[in-house]
Amino acid sequence: MKKAMKGNISLITGSVMVAITFSLLILSFIWTPHDPLEVTPDDSFAGISSKHFLGADKLGRDILSQIIVGSRVTLLVAALAVTIAMTLGVSAGITIAVASRKLQAPMVYAVNIALAFPAALLAIILAAVYGASTLTAVSAIGLATAAAVAQVTRRTAYGILASDYVLAAHACGASTWRIIRKHVMPNLRASLLIQASAVVSVSVLAESSLSYLGLGTPPPAPSWGRMLAGSQQYIFVNPLLAIWPGIAIVIVVLGFNLVGDGVREVFDPTLRRSDS
């Protein structure tokens, strides 16, 4: 790993950013400067001070403490959305790619319908049935992005299956299953990493929007998305309120994207600087 990091600026920067987010997560279980939910009317819109390092919101709740605890929702959202979207999307995409031509058409059709289905509508339906929560928002996001992942996976897998080296593998007597494991998956990996980091970005941002619409994490549990949304009406009174959760979201989204990009370089032997 050490060797892989060398000179790989994306990977180094991204890892640092992701590490910061995870440190916040760990910290949230150990210590926060204040109780993030503690309302202190005297501190309403307090600026940066030794009491509130990042200031306080309208109700006088400590921003830093909310950011620290908010990392839980963000990372939970990212982890669950990626798991749902990648598991469903990749297995559907590969299944369609290797299916017989007769079966392919209806399956592609189904994916296209799923693609056209708005995530927000799905979130509303889930929220109506189960009550709005982080979980319903994440399920909606995961399911909606799974269709996009399936689509990209299918197209990339087609290309791989049509390649000479897959024909050569067939000529060696390899079974379909072996070809998926040994040839399709490794050559899909770069594309999957990019998709996974895109899903992280999309899901973190989407959870913010859904929370704003009341379709995600319900108050008072702090989430970066809701902090950002809540700061909107005070943007001119107190812009810092929007900046802190904004920075937090940028760090996690950018961090995962850079890691995705950097790891791709590590996996591709033709992009590697030194070898064997």
Place this chain on the structure above:
Amino acid sequence: MSLLEVNNLTIAFGDKKVVDSISFTLEKGSRIGLIGESGSGKSMTSLAIMGLLPDTATVSGSITFEGQELIGLSDREHSHLRGNRMGMVFQEPLTALNPLMRIGKQIAGPLMIHKGASLKDALGSALELCTKVGLPDPDRVLRAYPHQLSGGQRQRIGLAIALACEPALLIADEPTTALDVTVQREVLNLINTLVDQEGSSLVFVTHDLPVVSIMTENIAVMQLGQIVENATVASLFQAPKHEYSQRLINAARVAEDAFSGTGGIK
């Protein structure tokens, strides 16, 4: 019983016949050259024997291999023969290798699939195969990725993979077209030597008469999906029966003159 008997083999995409009722037989340990211009159906014939035609193709006629009918054979049954009883070498040695898999594992593949070898044993055999196909420093080659080898080295790897399970039949589809002339000769000689050593039969596909004359005496000339002439290289040069064969010979003469610098092209 012949090793391979092709009878009235016809391959079509929709109404378009790309191979039109061709027949030939190949005895154990003997060779045949399939020669013809681009699009004449040489690769489709090879792929039909391997059971690797695209599923849009419709096939009729008969191919018997070691007494077994291959047309209508399930893909699963056919896959037991591929890489095991019959091996294939492809035209483009770079694209025919998985860019993300080390060479060692790629050579080990057929041994693990067909002989139930463990990865460790298969890599051991891969090392021997590397030596057999004349690759220096086989330890390094096994650990390398395809892009780290030269074209000639890659095609030697292709040959090692095809011959790993000691197949009765080797199909080489323009194996040297992508290589430069000096390397071409080396690889052709290597195929010659190994096929003799193993006692395998050879189907050698090319559009180049001088190349095929290095590999085999017996040739079948293909044009527009049909075999228009069955002949030996010598008889073809002396008295081509078909007008198309004459054109191939002329092309070969021009090429030969150009190579030997006597100025065939004036």
